[in-house]
Each structure stands twice: as structure tokens, then as C-alpha cells.
Amino acid sequence: MTPVPDTPAISVAGLTRQYRRTGSPPKTALDGFDLTIPSGEVHGLLGPNGAGKTTLCKILSTVLTPTSGTAHVCGHDVMTETRAVRPLVGIVFGGERGLYPRLTARQNLSYWAALYKLPGKVAKRRVEELLERFGLTDKGSERVETYSRGMKQRVHLARGLVGDPKVVILDEPTTGMDPVAARDFRNLITELRGEGRTVLVTTHDMAEAEAICDRVTLIDSGRKLATEDPRTIGNWITEYERIEASGVDSRVIRALESLAGVVSVQCIRASEVDEQLSTVLIETDGTVGGANASKEVIRLLVDNDITAIRSAPPTLEEVYLHVIGGRGMGVR
Template sequence: MNVEEGEIHGLLGPNGAGKTTLVKVLSTVLLPTSGTASVLGFDVVRDTNRVRQMIGVVLGGDRGVYWRLTGRENLEYWSALYKVPARTAKRRVTELLRMVGLADRADHLVEGYSRGMKQRLHLARGLVGDPQVLFLDEPTSGMDPVAALEFRRLVTDLRAQGKTILLTTHDMAEAEAVCDRVTLIDRGKILAVETPNSLGRMVAQFERIDFQGGTDDLLQILASVPGVASAKLMPDGRHRVELESESASRQVLEVLVSAGVSAINTSRPSLEEVYLHVIGNRTE
């Protein structure tokens, strides 16, 4: 597995797949039992201190920030641990609080913060040392939709600043929205490494076309179009045409319009569909 410089890379998999374990190995929290891993060319076992100087880690949850301190005091404390000079730390803390949208609550106790605010403070804490690589473990878990959307905006802004980000998530929409590439893992093994759009071709090679109405004869006609993989009736009453050639799309649409079909929708498989297709709903 390789994460390119300057990308947001999503790590997807069911509970127990090894996502958090991998993050902890790469961030030097856990020693690997076998194999090798490096960050920016430095081995996580032999060059532990060099790796730690270049990374930030956001594990989230209730740990890692102090509830009886203010947001500002938390970041000042972590700046001291990172040995950031006092004058630089003061400016840096103010910038981080503004960046994560906590400037107006900077001097309030963290115990009064919402879940989303605490998670943004976690992100600011992970950026105190101005890391080149940032590890985010389930960063929006437990957030309401508005807070999660704002957090994703912050993450994409960090990519624009040149940060490299490895993000673990259960949220397929999140991975699809922010990740340049995603890695699917299960039981510690890599199943696929692709862009979200490319992964969709593991389910359907190209786009698919859904429509309402039509007859069995129309489905037979569509199935005979070169480049059509299948034409079928779905359980919810829709008809679906799956393509295996980009060139088939126009001809299929022409057939549908000629048949008087107007309720037509074209799409590609979502990342969630790919996830379920590749990993499955395993319960063992």
C-alpha cells in the first residue's frame, strides 16, 4: 500500500479489518509484528523519532484533550510538548483556532464543547507541530451532518495546503466526497486500491441507466445493443441497463427516447455498493 504525497487517502473496511491498527503502526504507537512500514522514507521502527516529528495524529473520541482546560490552553499545552517556541506557539494557536472555527470559543472550557467542536479541537491539536502527514481515525464519527460537512471542508482545505492525509472511515459518502484514492481492507488484507470512480467499475464497468416504464420487448431491444452488459427489471419496479462500453450510452438513450421513456437517470455505482460487493455483509 502506498499513499501519494499531497493526497487524501481513505482506508475503508468493516470493524476488525485493521484500519486503526494500521494507523497506530504508521504513527509509531504500535510495533508491527511483521513486514515494514515507512513515512516519508523513514522506517517506523528504526526511525521512530524522525517519523514523529513529521506527523500529526487525530484519534478523536474523549481522550487527547483536557476538558477542564480551555481550547486555547489545550493547544498551548500541546505546543509546549512539541517544543514550539512560546512566541511562535501563541501565533500558531490563534491561527489554528481560527482555522477550525473555534476562535469565538477559544477561552471556553472544553467540557462545554459539542461533539463537533471537540473533534475540531482534536484536528487543531494534530496540526500544532505543522506536520507533513496527518492521520485521521474515524474523524466524523458521532457528528451531526452539518458538523461532519464542515469537518470535511477543513480536511480538503488541508490538502490544498499540501498536507498528506490518511483517513479511516465507515462513511462511504465521506470517502467518496473527500478522498483522492481509497484502499479497501478486510482482515488485514488489501482488497483494492483505486480512485472512488475507478472502484465503481468493480461492480459495473461503466455507467448504468435507470428508467421507469417500458415493456419486456424494450428490455430485449436494449439488451441487444452492442456494449450493454444487462437490461433487467429491478425489485422496486425500475428498469436498469448496465453498460460495459462508454459508446453504448448514447445508443441506449436514443432507444429510450424513441420509445417515449422520459424518466431516465444515469449514474455510476456508489462507493457503498462497491464496498458491499467486494467485502460483503460478513457477520462471522
């Protein structure tokens, strides 16, 4: 069950999953989906509800079978080598499903250790290690039904690591977490990366994805739209740019707002030297009348002796809203 060196942790090709519905056309959750994640990477899967994220997670963990296409985990086929795949994968679904509320945290983890067929002493040691790692030792003998939502999510995360998996799949893991718990979660991801594990995380939190992911994939209606480093994915939007300029007065702001292709001009802070001057963020969108809007903005600024100018690439959230939100932006 040891993966071959250089074998991707996750490899998906042409993956399609349809749900049959009586009296209605089948619903396609994944539509020819392709994805390769190298070993040791933290990969984010971003998309709206119903995009196919959870379906992909379930297929990779052998809970669902695909309608067509292939999926491999550490070189093992999820369809024909399920017994080899399952020990390699730890999966955590968001929400409160998957725990036995009338059992204690220790009993829940011990149960999952038994399912992974861990020997008695190994299982006991593993359970205690995880309780300590997630700050649950003092509450480990209390029923899960008495836990707060954040504590239950910590038990979920611990459960996903019981089998010491090489691939950890986290489906909306920060649902219900308070800011402190979310910070601890980000620290956990850093630890998992340091341990050489591969992490696939689905999330709606763009700031979280930028902070923890090596790469992100945008998915919508079961199709992959783009895969890129979250810090450079703004380059995939070909006709959208942000320009930040300092020392801009109200007259220049009005002139900027009148330029074709300028989407918005936002005053983000006033000058500490002259309250009549501001630092502004200018958003441009496309080429109008053969002229590049960004170049026209820069020309106007320079003509007005404003030279404190810098490009401010789109954030991951802005890319998500433009691509998923269907504003018609071109994607390379």
C-alpha cells in the same frame, strides 16, 4: 527531517500486526498489508469495524510497533527512526479520547505544542491561529468538558495540526459531527490538500469518501482488497452493472424482471409527459447460460423502441457492500 523529493508520504510493505492473547491464538489485525500514498494525496481507508484501520494508523504514528513488515513516513522508518517520524505526523482519533476535559481548548493546544517542543512565541502564535481556524477563539478559554461533541471534535482536529505536520492521519474524524460540521470538515480537507499535506482518513461514510478522497483502499480482516479512484472503483467489480432507461412501461418492466441475471428493476421516477412510462434502474449480475445479462437487457429495451439508455456504474457504497459484504463478486 525533510523528505527526499518524490519519496512517498506513506509506504507500507508486508505489514503484519498480531495481538498476543493468553491461552488463545494470536489475533491478526494486519496481515501482509501493502500501501503506497504519494505526497499531497488525500487517501481514504474503508473497511468494517475490526478490519485493521486503526491499527495501521497507530503504527504509522509510532504508537504501535508492527510484528513484521516495514512502514515508512516520508522515507523514515517508523521502527528505527521514530524521532524523525513523529514531527511529521499529526493524528486525530475519533471519539472523545485524547483531550483533557478540565483544561481549556487553549491549554490543551498549548500542552501539545510543548510536546512538539515549539518555542514559546511560536507555540502561542500557532495555538491562536488554530483556535481562529476552527472557530474556537471565543470559547478558547472555556473548559473542554463544557463543549458540545462537535466542538470537541474541532479541538481534536486543531490538535492534529499543532506540529504543522506533513502527514495528517484522521481516524473516523466525523464521528459525532452534525451536517454543518461535516461540511466544514470537507472544506478543511480541501485546504489541507491545497497546503501540500498528505491526508490518510478512515471512514464509514461512502459519500464523504467519494467527495474528498483522491483514492481509496478497501481493507478487510487486515488485508488490502483494492486501491482505486473512488469515482472509478466500480470498474473493479467485473460482473455487476447498472443500466438506466427512460420511457419504460409496465409490460417492459415485467419482461425485464423475468430475464435471467437481472437482480432488480427499480422505478426511480415517472415520466412528466406520460404517467404510464417510467425511468427505471436495472441491476444485472453476471453471465447466465452463456449470455451476458446486460446485453440481453439492452436487446430487450431496443426491441421495444426504448433508446434512452445509459450505463450507471456502481457507486462507492455499492462496491463496498459487494466486496466487503461477501456477495462473491469478482475483483480484478
